Amino acid sequence: MESIIKTSAFLLLSFFTTLTIADNQGESSLLWKISGPDLPQPSYILGTIHIMCAADRKADPRLASTMNQVEQLIVELTVDTPEKNARMMSAMVNDQPLVERLSSIQYAQLSEIIEKHTDFDIKLFNNMEMFAISAALLVSSFDCPIVGVEEGLEAMAKEKDMPIGELESIEEQISVLKAMEPPKRDGAWTEQEMKAFGMLPDMFQAILSAYYSEDIDAIYQLIIEQLQMAENSAELSDAVLDARNMKWVAKMPAIMEKKPTLFAVGAGHLGGPNGVINLLKKAGFEITPVYQATP
Template sequence: MKNWKRSLLSLLISAGLLATAVPAMAAPQQPAVKINNQNVEFAMNAPIVDQGTTMVPLRTTLQAMNVQLKDVQNGSIYVVIDGKEITLESKTKLIDGVTYAPIRVVGEAAGYEVHWVQQSRTVLLVSKATGEGARGFMWEVENNGNTVYLVGSIHIADDSFYPLRSEFEEAFAEADYLGVEIDISKAADEEQQKLIMNMGMYQDGTTLKDHVSKETYAKVEEILKQNGMEPNALDAFKPWVVETTISTLKSMNAGYEAAAGIDLYFIQKAMERKLPILELESYESQLGMFNGFSKELQEKNLNAALDNFDVLDDYVDELADTWKTGDDQKLLEFTNSMADDPEFNKAMLIDRNIVMADQIDGYLKSEKKAEYFIVVGAGHFLGKDGVVQLLKDKGYSVVRK
């Protein structure tokens, strides 16, 4: 298996460690605005949230949308869009001499779809002409009056992944249950933090340098120094934690983070709807899998991350493009590359896929006549050992959506 792929596969198949390895970056206090994925720069006056409504400096925002502002009078906003004069009836607010207006009103009037991404507190305006959103990965299975949607997640993302294709949102809107690997909104809970400390840290007084070669440890020191950290900052942790931390740091530097991942996006929407969340795995099982890797495999994985650190962001971009384009062949290449290491492949995919497929089989055979929206790492679905094939082996028809 190409070493760089080894460093990225957790982004497609394991949510838990990514959510706990590196503290999530704090969300900005004020909302941001992007138009067709380009940031709108506000020189002095930033957007605000006023009683649940995102208000933006009117003139600056309209200029970014190529809309001309003619006048504002008594709750009416007079603008010129594509040479046509239009009157918008909307509340406005004067703050420090600057007129603010609701972003949704002006955005929709200018022909944009307006979306709110809670994780990054960003308002996304997307031209309707640009088409439907990222394709992603989704399959549908029906049985006994039950419907299961299988959604392949990438566990880190950025705002460019959103808005999602309408088929995702429509299927989720009808769901009775959300299923995920683990509920990563609980990553900061005391119980989960104890798990990572108990499993991921040495408890016998030894440190990382006692368990890896001098060459490997020297590479860890160098990478940490390059990133403004103390060279011994990760000494207390086992190689599997150090490897994921280093890979996640690089991904975050490239603008990707677990806070914008596809699974967390739907977890937060489920919480808003008070939708029951089913966990197909647990923090303990995921962390225990990594912790159960042999000493040799842990150091091998760590070296893959270290040796490819400088180019990891390029490969994360490639992984992101695979998800956005819904490229089944490219995803299958990533999945098949794991077969080069039997220990890694069995633990990360084969064993877990069997458990997931059995649980989904239970949902399909249920008497509840319900709709299940199941979001797990995209790497779990394809290939001869993937969840899709396992469900087909059980007699189900699995349809790509």
């Protein structure tokens, strides 16, 4: 249970990070080359997904090739120190027990969801923040050994003695996680609200299918449709996607000018009008999809 809690918060953030990429020759891709007149060498951006069955992860020749062409890896966040890990663990804890934070109806709803998707009693989650519970539900809903990709990418980078950086601080990620809290009130949550805030793990399967197809627009649309089920959908979409995309793209040029870089971010951040791909194009960069080679 402890390992589930430790990894859960990172998985909830967009649901998006891994090494497996499907063989797809459409107009979309999970891997894109970034070129521009001020860049001495191209950089790359990879859309990832944070959780999948280990059996579904396959080697992708594009990643090996890309890692040979870059000099650093930049991910959303690295939790590479005891201090960062402790800060994230602390953010997942709430001193007020669930029975006091939720209405009796909401408590009963959550108990039913936990019973359906885990082997645990709701009392085990008594002092966890709701975003951490939602993430734990997602992890527990998989009936297979699971893997995450950023760890794999970081291992590849370390083998090459390649520096690893981050686009966000741990405090920025915690603020996003806390924005993903379902409403607390006297009445029950609607099914729409439970879907919007990731309390129904089966919602993830459609996103996973789109990921295997490398359809970044479909991934983006599925996430937006999910977020739009919340009453504060505009605020939530901005906190989870748009505002973060804009901050990242503002930082990327200076990073790429110094060293050719592989950026790895959740695949949900690539598509859409305010997605990283479109924002980079607006900033004057040439963005080219990198497709899997056909036999």
